[in-house]
Amino acid sequence: MTRPLLTLAEVEALARAAHAAQTDKAGRPYAEHLQAVADGVRERGGDDDQIAAAWLHDAVEDDALSEEWLDGAALSPRTKDIVRALTKADGEAPESYARRVRTTRGALLVKASDLAHNSDPGRLAVLDELTRARLTRKYATMRSLLGLPPG
Secondary structure (H helix, E strand, O other), X not given: OOOOOOOHHHXXXXXXXXXXXXXXXXXXXXXXXXXXXXXXXXXOOOOHHHHHXXXXXXXXXXXXOOHHHHHHOOOOHHHHHHXXXXXXXXXXXXXXXXXXXXXXXXXXXXXXXXXXXXXXXXXXXXXXXXXXXXXXXXXXXXXXXXXXXXX
């Protein structure tokens, strides 16, 4: 018997709990970033698989949830594929990462939303100048590798 997939509300609650102790570079609760990425995916016309992946896009990379958890989770195969595509391995070249994101169905929209929130001027403004400049370059490079427009 196949078990039912987690609802978006269940995925959100799970992601919020998994990242509960985590903050972003500005010291804000990390769940605010997850919410913004999920909202951005929804606003860009993303489907439920992409919205679920948006909530979970950093979970494995940040060790909030394990790869084993993802393998066994009651999520669609497509959601799992998107989360895996968005999970950057230690030492992975940006070009390799971008290629995987571009070639995984549905992942580019989630990454575009992630980059849009990460690049938000208001979010970057609270960081020190060196960090702001480094991240601005990093995000611009990734947008270019993904074939996304600047900004």
